[in-house]
Structure formats: C-alpha cells, structure tokens
Amino acid sequence: MRFSAPLKSNSKKIMLLGSGELGKEVIIEAQRLGLETIAVDRYADAPAHQVAHRSHVVNMQDKDALLEIIYREKPDYILPEIEALSIDALFEAEDKGYNVIPNANAVSKTMNRKNIRTFAAETLGLKTGPYEFVTTEEGLRETSKRMGYPCVIKPVMSSSGHGQSICRSEDEVAHSWEIAKEARGDASELIVEAFVDFDYEITMLTARNGKETVFCEPIGHEQRDGDYVFSWQPMQMSEAAKKNAQDIAKAITDGLGGQGIFGVELFVKGDEVYFSEVSPRPHDTGMVTLITQSQSEFALHLRAVLGLPLGFTFYGDGASAAFKSEVHNYAPVVDVDDSLFSENSFVRVFGKPEAHKGRRLAVALVFDKVEAALEKARELITKVKDA
Numbered sequence: 001m002r003f004s005a006p007l008k009s010n011s012k013k014i015m016l017l018g019s020g021e022l023g024k025e026v027i028i029e030a031q032r033l034g035l036e037t038i039a040v041d042r043y044a045d046a047p048a049h050q051v052a053h054r055s056h057v058v059n060m061q062d063k064d065a066l067l068e069i070i071y072r073e074k075p076d077y078i079l080p081e082i083e084a085l086s087i088d089a090l091f092e093a094e095d096k097g098y099n100v101i102p103n104a105n106a107v108s109k110t111m112n113r114k115n116i117r118t119f120a121a122e123t124l125g126l127k128t129g130p131y132e133f134v135t136t137e138e139g140l141r142e143t144s145k146r147m148g149y150p151c152v153i154k155p156v157m158s159s160s161g162h163g164q165s166i167c168r169s170e171d172e173v174a175h176s177w178e179i180a181k182e183a184r185g186d187a188s189e190l191i192v193e194a195f196v197d198f199d200y201e202i203t204m205l206t207a208r209n210g211k212e213t214v215f216c217e218p219i220g221h222e223q224r225d226g227d228y229v230f231s232w233q234p235m236q237m238s239e240a241a242k243k244n245a246q247d248i249a250k251a252i253t254d255g256l257g258g259q260g261i262f263g264v265e266l267f268v269k270g271d272e273v274y275f276s277e278v279s280p281r282p283h284d285t286g287m288v289t290l291i292t293q294s295q296s297e298f299a300l301h302l303r304a305v306l307g308l309p310l311g312f313t314f315y316g317d318g319a320s321a322a323f324k325s326e327v328h329n330y331a332p333v334v335d336v337d338d339s340l341f342s343e344n345s346f347v348r349v350f351g352k353p354e355a356h357k358g359r360r361l362a363v364a365l366v367f368d369k370v371e372a373a374l375e376k377a378r379e380l381i382t383k384v385k386d387a
C-alpha cells in the first residue's frame with residue numbers, strides 16, 4: 001500500500017465521529033501511517049481533538065450539522081466512535097459515496113438495542129437471554145413482572161450504562177423508569193432483559209479487513225453500574241466455550257459486514273455462550289490490548305479499515321483498570337502514584353477537559369500473569385486520585 005503525507009492535496013483523510021479516549025488512540029495509530037486526521041465531538045478539547053490535525057465541535061445528532069462537516073472535509077473514511085450520531089446523516093453520506101466504517105447499516109443496527117437484538121436473535125438465530133421492548137411505565141411494570149425479578153432495564157439507545165438499571169422487585173419499577181430517562185441517546189423505548197446468571201462475561205475483539213477475520217484472545221471484564229471497571233486478557237475459557245464465542249462473533253460480524261474491529265460482548269455459563277451486544281469499533285474493555293498485543297485493538301482497527309493484513313503477536317497476559325473521577329472539576333488533575341510507572345505497568349491519562357463523578361479519566365495497564373496483573377491493577381488504581 002502507498003502512504004501519502006497529511007495536509008496535502010493527495011492525503012488520505014479519516015474523520016472520527018466522537019473523540020474520546022478510544023478515538024484518541026485511533027488517531028495516534030492513523031498518524032503513524034501518515035493519514036490526515038479530523039476529530040469531531042459535541043464538546044471542545046475532547047481527547048482525540050488534542051491529537052488530530054483538525055477538530056470540530058458539532059451536535060452530531062443534528063443531521064444537517066453533521067453532513068455539513070462531512071461535505072466540508074470530504075474524508076476518505078468516516079469512523080463512528082460513539083453511538084449518539086445522526087444515522088440519517090451517515091446513510092446519506094454513504095449514498096453519496098463516502099466510506100462509513102464498517103457501514104451505515106451496521107452502525108444503525110448496533111446503535112439501537114432493538115435493532116441489534118432482533119437481528120442477532122431473530123434473523124441470525126444466535127442465543128440470547130429472553131427480552132421484550134416497552135414504551136410506557138405501565139408496559140414496563142407488566143413486562144418486568146412477566147419476565148421475573150431481577151431483570152435488566154435499558155434504554156434502546158444509550159451507552160456506558162447511562163439510563164440502565166437492575167430492577168429487583170415491583171417496587172423498583174418506577175425508579176427504573178426514572179433512571180432510564182438519563183439515557184445518552186433515546187429513552188422513548190426500553191428493553192427489558194431477563195437477568196442472565198452468567199459465570200463470566202467477555203469481549204471478543206473481532207477484526208475484518210475484507211479478506212479475513214481474526215480474533216483477539218478473549219477479554220474478561222468486570223462491570224459496575226453498567227460500565228467497565230477492570231478487564232484482563234486472556235480470559236480462561238473451556239475450548240468449547242471459546243469456540244462457541246468465536247462462532248457467535250464470526251456470525252454477528254459477518255452479518256453486519258464491512259471493515260474494522262468489533263467488540264462482541266458475550267455472557268458465558270459453562271460452555272454456553274449468550275450474545276449480549278456488539279460495538280462496531282474498538283471497545284473500552286479492549287484498552288488492555290495497549291499492553292498485551294504487538295498491535296492494539298486501535299492499530300488493528302486501522303489495519304482492518306485500510307484492508308491491511310491483520311497479523312499480530314499476543315505478547316502475554318495483562319489487565320486494565322479504569323480510573324473514574326469522584327468530583328466535578330473544570331480543570332481536572334489526575335494524581336498518579338509513581339509506582340504505576342514501573343517495568344510492567346503504565347497509565348494513560350485521557351486529558352478530558354472536564355471531570356464529573358463517574359467520568360473515566362485514565363486507565364492503568366499491567367503486564368503480568370492474569371491473576372497477578374488483575375490484583376496489581378486493582379491495587380494500582382487505588383493510587384490514582386482526583387487532585
């Protein structure tokens with residue numbers, strides 16, 4: 001492949017829609033290949049804005065505003081990085097010949113739980129837990145009663161646990177209904193899922209470059225309030241469970257199509273694997289690959305997008321721990337103990353311009369045998385603080 005320089009008339013341009021910590025790493029990888037990079041988000045000075053050649057602040061849920069910036073910049077590749085985007089803008093851009101990664105239809109399906117769940121379970125026949133959709137509080141009450149408690153209630157469009165709750169009894173239904181309004185996206189419809197009593201859950205990072213599909217080692221993770229706090233790689237799985245997980249990941253990514261990396265979220269009980277959801281882009285739990293793989297999930301995403309070979313080396317086990325702010329601060333300071341800067345650990349500070357309670361500001365990464373790495377990650381993250 002021929003690589004041009006950025007900021008020239010013949011440059012190859014990528015435009016990132018969403019410019020958080022995951023996008024920041026994607027931009028860094030793109031620049032390593034000489035691409036011209038444009039980062040877009042809804043607020044100024046987002047992490048990827050800080051490393052891109054150009055940045056824009058746009059209401060990305062506004063179709064006209066999003067299209068205006070796409071037509072102005074004329075990117076070769078459009079990489080959605082968050083879910084809350086105007087899907088109509090992406091369909092229109094794709095119709096006009098723009099290359100939306102992995103494709104507008106896949107973005108549309110995955111941004112809405114109803115679309116992806118019905119596609120996975122009803123079109124592809126993949127195993128999932130029981131689910132139903134509701135639009136009213138009364139509907140929620142009836143459905144959760146039928147489904148049984150506990151059940152998991154989520155807005156059809158949201159992310160990182162926003163608007164999500166576990167409802168443990170009929171008394172909690174009204175509260176779950178209220179929480180759902182905090183959705184980042186669309187709370188007009190909710191999914192009610194039976195609680196899957198899994199042994200563990202994984203992300204199966206799956207990359208497609210138009211010629212082949214490759215899997216990373218399974219990533220185990222721990223979630224709190226619907227958001228990830230620790231991840232580790234590899235997750236020890238039985239051969240049968242791993243094969244089932246790869247088969248599901250292959251089926252759903254083939255079903256969605258296009259090029260790029262996907263984070264396939266799966267629940268595992270014994271050898272049984274249940275599909276949960278999928279991100280058509282790098283996954284937060286996959287930040288662990290920054291320390292475990294010769295090509296991180298971000299580098300693999302770029303390779304897949306460009307149609308480059310997907311070979312990489314798994315260096316060895318590791319773990320990651322998310323640091324979330326405890327305070328609101330317009331000039332956040334992340335206080336990292338020097339012990340994090342060791343021969344087998346390091347930290348990535350995202351540089352978010354504003355902190356609020358629960359906002360992820362940094363990640364600690366440890367390279368060691370899984371159990372030791374996880375134990376160390378748990379310990380080290382207590383040494384990261386708001387200052």
Ligand SMILES: Nc1ncnc2c1ncn2[C@@H]1O[C@H](COP(=O)(O)OP(=O)(O)OP(=O)(O)O)[C@@H](O)[C@H]1O
Nearest residue numbers: 152158159160161162193194195196223226227228
């Ligand atoms: N039906 C379920 N049964 C048991 N646990 C569940 C269920 N649904 C979700 N969870 C738990 O909540 C977590 C977050 O759920 P989910 O991935 O659907 O939400 P999300 O907001 O899209 O998260 P993210 O954007 O971080 O991936 C899951 O990883 C899992 O730990």
Ligand SMILES: NCC(=O)N[C@@H]1O[C@H](COP(=O)([O-])[O-])[C@@H](O)[C@H]1O
Nearest residue numbers: 018019020021022023160284359360
């Ligand atoms: N689970 C999805 C996920 O991790 N997305 C990552 O978080 C950013 C938003 O962070 P913010 O909420 O702090 O703005 C997104 O831009 C993306 O990088």
Ligand SMILES: [Mg+2]
Nearest residue numbers: 160265276277
């Ligand atoms: Mg998830």
